Amino acid sequence: MxxxxxxxxxxxxxxxxxxxxxxxxxxxHRLEGGTRNRNYRLEHERGPVVVRLAGSHDADYxxxxxxxxxxxxxxxxxxxxxxxxxxxxxxxxLVSEYVAGQPWSRGYARSVQAAxxxxxxLARLHAVPVPEALPVIDFAESLAHYFGRLPPGRMSAGxxxxxxxxxxxATEFAAAALCxxxxxxxxxxxxxxxxxxxxxxxxxxGAPIMDLAGYAAYHDLDTGAASALLAxxxxxxxxxxxxxLADARWLFxxxxxxxxxxxxxxxxxxxxxxxxxxxxxxxxxxxxxAPHSIG
Numbered sequence: 461m462x463x464x465x466x467x468x469x470x471x472x473x474x475x476x477x478x479x480x481x482x483x484x485x486x487x488x489h490r491l492e493g494g495t496r497n498r499n500y501r502l503e504h505e506r507g508p509v510v511v512r513l514a515g516s517h518d519a520d521y522x523x524x525x526x527x528x529x530x531x532x533x534x535x536x537x538x539x540x541x542x543x544x545x546x547x548x549x550x551x552x553x554l555v556s557e558y559v560a561g562q563p564w565s566r567g568y569a570r571s572v573q574a575a576x577x578x579x580x581x582l583a584r585l586h587a588v589p590v591p592e593a594l595p596v597i598d599f600a601e602s603l604a605h606y607f608g609r610l611p612p613g614r615m616s617a618g619x620x621x622x623x624x625x626x627x628x629x630a631t632e633f634a635a636a637a638l639c640x641x642x643x644x645x646x647x648x649x650x651x652x653x654x655x656x657x658x659x660x661x662x663x664x665x666g667a668p669i670m671d672l673a674g675y676a677a678y679h680d681l682d683t684g685a686a687s688a689l690l691a692x693x694x695x696x697x698x699x700x701x702x703x704x705l706a707d708a709r710w711l712f713x714x715x716x717x718x719x720x721x722x723x724x725x726x727x728x729x730x731x732x733x734x735x736x737x738x739x740x741x742x743x744x745x746x747x748x749x750a751p752h753s754i755g
Contacts, residue, residue: 579692
């Protein structure tokens with residue numbers, strides 16, 4: 461579908477959603493960001509909302525829309541996410557309250573101040589009661605899922621074998637908390653009341669160590685910022701002393717690389733930034749990570 465025809469289709473869907481919400485004649489404005497999904501702000505006299513229209517290939521990317529809104533709703537009760545206004549899971553539509561604010565920049569996300577703050581934010585998230593029906597997110601199985609959808613030889617089967625050995629031997633990988641699993645700086649909004657996370661499509665019942673490792677991996681934290689992340693989370697507590705931190709970052713980066721490979725395969729093309737990231741991750745995984753380090 462061309463960009464023009466998709467835009468026309470979105471306009472029809474948005475008009476229907478606006479009527480369902482009791483917001484006829486609402487004006488839609490496309491929001492920047494999003495690698496797969498399309499986000500719009502609907503402006504109405506009753507106040508603005510954000511409508512997320514899901515992209516294609518949810519099954520390939522292992523996205524469960526019911527889990528997404530369930531996790532976001534649980535986090536929103538603690539003011540960690542936008543409130544869910546409505547959801548039409550079968551149509552891939554999620555309507556959330558609009559949070560006034562700006563997404564973080566990569567430069568700020570890499571700072572000691574930001575790392576300390578997100579560490580404390582994650583401690584709050586991981587203390588949220590987990591919805592009983594929320595599915596488990598196992599990164600080793602996510603890697604196996606992506607691997608199975610790639611052409612033979614695209615990635616080494618040894619990555620999956622190593623991932624399963626890692627998660628089987630360390631208690632830190634137990635699914636014990638509500639996890640976001642995609643804490644990229646563009647998913648972090650500096651709102652009036654503090655940090656609010658958006659884009660919960662990979663959230664689930666997971667291992668807290670993977671949220672920490674994911675943030676460190678996305679922003680390539682240096683030693684100082686990585687230490688601040690852990691200090692903000694639990695001071696000199698159990699995770700900060702864990703020998704599993706390096707394994708957790710290796711596992712996150714392996715899944716990230718597989719996701720980029722799959723996106724390249726499904727899209728049939730690749731942005732320069734994605735290609736550079738994919739090559740960087742491949743080199744890093746081949747070189748290995750320093751032991752007992754998240755940064």
